[in-house]
Amino acid sequence: MTDHLVRFDVASDPVKVPTGTLLSEAARLAGVEIGQPCGGQGRCGRCAVQITAGIARRRSTVRLSPVDVENGWALACQTVVEGDITVMVPPQEKIERRLTTDRTVADVTVPAGYSFSYVQTLRRVRLEFNPPSMDDQTDDWSRLQLALRQQAGLNQVDISLALLQKAGTILREGGWQVTAVLDVQESAESSGGLSGRLLNLLPGRVEDDVPLWGLAVDIGTTTVTVWLVDVTTGEVKAQASEYNGQIARGEDVVSRIIYAGKGDGLAEMRSLVLGTINELTQVTCKRAHAEPAEVYKAAIAGNSTMMHLLLGIPPASIRLSPFVTAVNQPPLLRANEVGLCINPEATVDSLPGVASYVGADISAGVLSSGVYETEKLTLFMDVGTNGEIVLGSREWLVTCACSAGPAFEGAGVADGMRATRGAIEEVWINGDTCEPTYRVIGGGRPRGLCGSGLISLLAEMLLTGVVDKAGNPHASRGTNRVREGAHGWEYVVAWGSETEHGKDISITRVDIDNLLRAKAAIYAGFTVLANSVGIPLDWVEQVLIGGSFGKYLNVEKAVHIGLLPDMPWERFQFLGNTSVRGAYYVLLDREARARLSDIASRMTYIELSADNSFYDAFTSALFLPHTDMSKFPTVEAALQR
C-alpha cells in the first residue's frame, strides 16, 4: 500500500494517507472541516473541493458539471486518493453560490436566443414647421398633422385632449421645432401608410436627446417584477422586484378574488398592486436616471386574476364554475386610465391570457421560452403560487392549470414561509444519524421552511427512510428528531436553540399530506396533458421551468418526491421569470406582440376539473414519488442504494 501526500490550502501541513483513502477522511485527519450534510452519501454536493494538482478518482460527481470536473472539482466524500494531491477547500458561501439553481435573467441586456426583427412601435421624430403667418393661418393641430404626414409618413394621427390642450404652447415654446413621440401602427388601409397616436411633444429638442423608456412588468401573485428598458437599444437598464402589495389581503388568487368581491375590495386591490408597480417604476427610473414621464409604453403580464385586479375588473367569475374570465385579451389602454405613474399618454399593453387559470404570464412565458417555435416536444411549467403547464411545440400547444395550492409557497404548512430571508431553502439529512443540515436564505438563523426547502426536506426524508412512500413515518428510525407534536407526528428540522424565534421548526404529517396533494396535482397535470394528445410523458424532450419557483428548485429532489417527471438532468432548464421576459419582448417588438396574440389564441386549454382522467392521475400521484415506480426508475435506484 502506497502512501500519498495530501496538501490542503487551508491547513499548514500536508497529511500522509494510503491509496484508496477518501478525500473527506484525509481532510478530517488534516483538521480541515468540510461539511457533509448528507452524511457522506454523495447526494448534497456540499463537500465539493478543487484539486489543483495531482490526480484522484471520482466515484461520483453528483451536482458537478463536466466543466466543474475538468476544472478539478470533486466531491470529498466520493473521491479516492491515488497519488500526491493539492486540494483547495472553498469557503462555505462560495459553494452555496455555486450550487444555487438561481439562474435568473438579472443580467439580460439584449435578448438572447430569440430571433425577432425588432420593429419598435415607439418613434421619436423631429419636426420643423413654417410658423403661422397672415398668409398661412392654418390651426396648430392641422399644422402638426401636416408635418407628421410630410415628415414622418403618418397618414392618420390620434391625439388625446390633454395633449391637444398643451400642443400650441409647446410648438411656440420650441420656436416651431419639436420632437414628437409617437406610437405607430401600420395603417389598416391598403395605402400602406402609417397611423399612430401622438404621445408627447417636446419643444426644441433633437431626437437623440429624447429618451424612450419602456416598462416590462410581471405581476405575480406574490412578487411584482419591473424591468426598465431603453427601447431604442433594447437594453434593460434597471430591474426590481417587490412583494405584491395585495399579499396582506390574501396569499393566493382565490382569497384575493374573495376579498375583491366585498365592499371596496376591488378598488383596494387595484390600488395596492398599482402602488407596488409605481414604486418599482420609481426605483428603476432612479437607478437608470430616467424620468417616469419618459416612459411611453408598458407591457404587463400576470395571471388572469392579477390582470383583472390591475384593471379594476371584477374577477368573481374566475373562481366560480364554469370558470371564465371577464376578459382574456384586454384592449390597449393609456397609462392614466390604468393608473400607472409613467407618461399619462403611454400605451399600456395588458398582455393576452388563455383562460381563468392560464393567464398572460403563461402566454408570455411560452413566447419568451421559445416553446411556440421549437421542434422539440416541450413541457413548459411555471410553478409559482399556482402551477400552470404547457405541453407542445411549434405545431400545437395544450395547457392546463393545476390547483396546486400555496403549499410550495410555504402557505398551508405549519412552519412554512415564503422564499425570503430566514427561510430554509435546502435540507440534507444524514442517512446514518437522521440529523439534518440546512441552508438558510440570507445565511442567518432560520424562521421557517420555504417551498424548495420543503421539497428538499421531503426528498431527504424519503431517501433516508424517515418516511415511507406514502409519507408515513418509519417508526424504526428512532431519533429524537421524530416525535409526537401538537398536530401529531412530526420531524424537527431545527431546534428552538438554532432558530430566530426560539421555537422548533418541524414538518408535520398534515404538512406532508398538503405537499403530497400539491405535487400530485402538478404531476397529474403533466399526465392529463400528455394523455390528451396521446403522447407518453417520457417523449418529452425538454422541460422548461419558469417562474420564481424555478429560481430555487432543486430538480433532483423535485424528481425524488415525484413533483417533476423522472428524466435526465440535462433535459431540465431553468429560465427564471419567463413572464417578464415575454413582456420585454413585446415591449421591443411589434412582431413579438403579434406572435403573443397568436399563442394565446392557439393554446388549447384543458379544464382539469372537467377531465375524467384527472382524479385517477391525481390519486396515483399521491405517493412518494408515485404508485407506479416504473415511472421513476432513478428514484427507485436511489431508494435501493
Add this chain to the structure above:
Amino acid sequence: MTDHLVRFDVASDPVKVPTGTLLSEAARLAGVEIGQPCGGQGRCGRCAVQITAGIARRRSTVRLSPVDVENGWALACQTVVEGDITVMVPPQEKIERRLTTDRTVADVTVPAGYSFSYVQTLRRVRLEFNPPSMDDQTDDWSRLQLALRQQAGLNQVDISLALLQKAGTILREGGWQVTAVLDVQESAESSGGLSGRLLNLLPGRVEDDVPLWGLAVDIGTTTVTVWLVDVTTGEVKAQASEYNGQIARGEDVVSRIIYAGKGDGLAEMRSLVLGTINELTQVTCKRAHAEPAEVYKAAIAGNSTMMHLLLGIPPASIRLSPFVTAVNQPPLLRANEVGLCINPEATVDSLPGVASYVGADISAGVLSSGVYETEKLTLFMDVGTNGEIVLGSREWLVTCACSAGPAFEGAGVADGMRATRGAIEEVWINGDTCEPTYRVIGGGRPRGLCGSGLISLLAEMLLTGVVDKAGNPHASRGTNRVREGAHGWEYVVAWGSETEHGKDISITRVDIDNLLRAKAAIYAGFTVLANSVGIPLDWVEQVLIGGSFGKYLNVEKAVHIGLLPDMPWERFQFLGNTSVRGAYYVLLDREARARLSDIASRMTYIELSADNSFYDAFTSALFLPHTDMSKFPTVEAALQR
C-alpha cells in the same frame, strides 16, 4: 263728395266720412285709438287694421306681406276710405306679435327644407348569448365581441375600460340577454363591414325600451342653447337657452381670452360653460322625462374661442397676430373627457370651424341654412356678439369675420343692454314732434336699449332728421328730447318718469359713433367679400340671417342705417339659431357630418385685417347709410320723402 260709413268693431257706432279720408282720421272721429308711433308716415306698421268688408285704397303697404293685404290688412295712416267699410282693430299686443321678426325655430320637430338620408350612427341592438359552460369557457369580452359580429355585423368594436369593468356583471344580471348601445362607423377596410364603439350595455332590455337621446348644443358668447333630441325619430323633445356662465368674466371673446390667459382662468372658463351646458341638459331632460345617462351623443357648435374654452385649450393665439386657433377640427371625444354630465361614454362631436373668428357655429350655420347646396348667390350672416359673413353658393364659399364689437349686444353704449326683459327693442319717432314711441321686451318699463332698439332708433333719428348722414345732430329740429348731456349731445328716448330705474334713457354722440363703427365693419365685410370674388353686392339673390341677432332685427331699419345692403325685403330671410340647427343635423345624420367637414375645409377665409381694401370700405361705410348713396336708393328715396 260722397260720404261713406266706416264701422269699427271696437266702437258702438259707425262714423260717416267723405271719400279720401284717411282711415286713421276716421278712427279718431269714431273715438277708436290706433297707435301711430311714426306720426302717420307709414313707416312703423303699428297702425295695421283688418278691413273685413268693403273696399279701401292702400297708398302704401310697408311691413305688410302680400298675404296680409289679401286678408284685408291695411295701414290706417296710409289707407284712404273710398266706400262703406267694416274695420277690425286688433289688440295692441297682437300687432306686436305679428310684427316681431322673431322667427326662431322653437317649434322645429323634424328637419324641414333640408334633405338628408338620416344615417344615424347610434344603434341599439338586442343580443342573446349562450351562457358560458365547462364546454365553452370563452371570456365575457370575447363572447360579447362574437355576438356583436354575428348579431350586429360589427367586425371591430372598441370598449372603454369603465365599461369593460361592468360588462361581466351586466351580462349575468341580464341572464345573458342585453341591449347594446353602439356608435357605429362604416369600417375603413374594403371588407365593407362595420366598426364601432360600445357605449352601454343594458341588462335584459328589449331594444324599444332603450331610449337614445342626443344633444345639439350651440355655445354662443352670450347665450348657450341646448336641444334634446330623440335620435330614433329625429324629434326635438325639449330645448332651453341660458346665458353663458362665462359672461361675468367678460362680455366678448377677446375679454374671455384675456381672462383665460391668467392663472386658473382657463379652467374656470371651462367649468363655467360646462356648468351652463350641464344645467340646460338637466332642464331639457327633465322636461322630456329623459335621464342624462341615456344621452349618448352630443354635437357642439360655437365660435372658435368658445370651443377652445369648452375643451380647456388655451385660446391665446386666436387673439394675437397672425390669429390662428389651436385646433379647428377637434377629435371626437368622450363625454367624461369633456366634462359633460350625460352618459360618460357618449360621443362628443366638437364641430369643425374655419378660422379664429369663423368657428363651428358658422360652418354649422352654412350647413343648416343650405348655403352650401343652393344655386342662388347667397349672403349668410350671423351677427351675435361678433359678425361673421359667408358669401357663396354650392360652387364656392368665402367667409370673413368683422370685429363689429359688442355695440349691437348693447355693450359700449351708455344705456345699452342685452336683448332681455326691459330692453327697448324698437323705436318710432314722430316726424313732426320728434317724440319717440317704443316697444319694450316683456312689455314693462324700459331699462335700456338693446341692439335692435339701437338700430331702430338710429334709423328713425336719420329719417326724421334728428341726425344727419354723418350722425351729427340737426340743431334745427329744436325739441327738448335733444340736449347737452354729461357726455355731450344726446337724444332722450325715455324720460326717467317712464323708466324702471327712474333715470332717462338716451343715446349719445359717442354711442352713435360706436354704432357707426360696428355697422361699418359689417358692411365693409360684405364689400370686401364681394370684391374678393369680383361680384357686385347687388347680385346677391338672398340674404340669410342667423344668430340670436336675427331674432329681433328690423331689416328695413337695418338697411336705413346701412348695416344691411339695400335690397328688396323678400330677399332677406331670418333663420334663427342656425348653429344649433346645424348641430342637430349632425346629431342625426352621418352624411350631414361629412358635409360639415367638407364645408369647413372648403370655405375660403379672408382675413380682413390683412386686406388692403377693408379700410377704405370701412371708412366709406361710416355714414348713414353710406357715403355712396347710390348703393342705398330706397333710403335716399325715404330721406327725400
